[in-house]
Amino acid sequence: MFRDRIEAGLLLAAKLRKYKNDPGIVLAVPRGGVPVAYEVAHELGFPIEVVLTKKIGHPMNKEYAIGAASLSGYFVLPHENVSDQYIENEVKNIQARLKEMYKLFMGDKEPEDLQGKTVIIIDDGIATGNTLLGTVNLLRKSKPAKIVIGVPVASRNAVQKLSKEVDEIVAVLIPEEFHGVGAFYENFEQVSDKEVMFYLDKLRELRNAG
Missing domain, CATH: 3.30.1310 (Ybab; Chain: A;)
Structure with a gap:
């Protein structure tokens, strides 16, 4: 059980640390994936974008x-x-x-070129994996070096389905019993557009300062 998406992001970031030296980018699934992705991108020193499918x-x-x-x-x-x-x-x-x-x-910012990069897709959890499957199929056209999915929690079925399609799937929890993503968070309130922009701006500021 995670306290909130920030705690979940910190725990997930620790599991993804091995990619730190790759040329990479974090793609956050809005809106719930953004606070989680913020912690991962901050830890790895990667830029962050929203993946829109x-x-x-x-x-x-x-x-x-x-x-x-x-x-x-x-x-x-x-x-x-x-x-x-x-x-x-x-x-x-x-x-x-x-x-x-x-x-x-993202404002007027041009999307990053994904070719040859390690692309880490982050969401706050995966129930069926069907939507992410679509995202992966579309991202493959951009010719990334690796596609990695990182989530705090995923159903066993989703992990089996997606692991055939990506280089790695990293989940903090893969429970035996899965009753929806929200069941694994104490606080699973909806993330607003304002919060999404807050995290994206905050990371941009940190990267510019660094």
């Missing part, structure tokens, strides 16, 4: 993911009764929303 839902059931889109691309698993026009419209709408989020959190 959203699932593409099936036309008959938006909760059922048939793919994912990022600011720079998308992938879709072939499904019957899903037209190219539907995909095109969904991707356009998702990317418009992601652009707004990126501008809010």
Whole structure:
């Protein structure tokens, strides 16, 4: 059990210390992953960015993911009764929303080049791993040297699923019984946009000062 996302981030950072000398970047899944990622990026001396991907839902059931889109691309698993026009419209709408989020959190900063780098994706926990799977598929197109997933807590199923797709998955807790990410935090309040910007700005200031 973690007190909050900051404590979880400190414990996770200790497990990821071996990557400290790599040319790397921490990609935080907003919003809950940002306080965790802040501690990891601070410990490793890596820059931090938000990783923005959203699932593409099936036309008959938006909760059922048939793919994912990022600011720079998308992938879709072939499904019957899903037209190219539907995909095109969904991707356009998702990317418009992601652009707004990126501008809010990162301002006018150009995204970092991931080629040849150790990319560490951080979230506050993983239940199914399906959304992160989409993120990993999209990030692979940027040709990073390594893709590592770091989380305070993950279900056993998610770890098995994701470990086949990345170089390493690092979790502080992989419990036998998993009843949702929030069950492993004493304080699991929602993270606001304001808090996200606070952590991103704070790390930028520390890096500039250093």
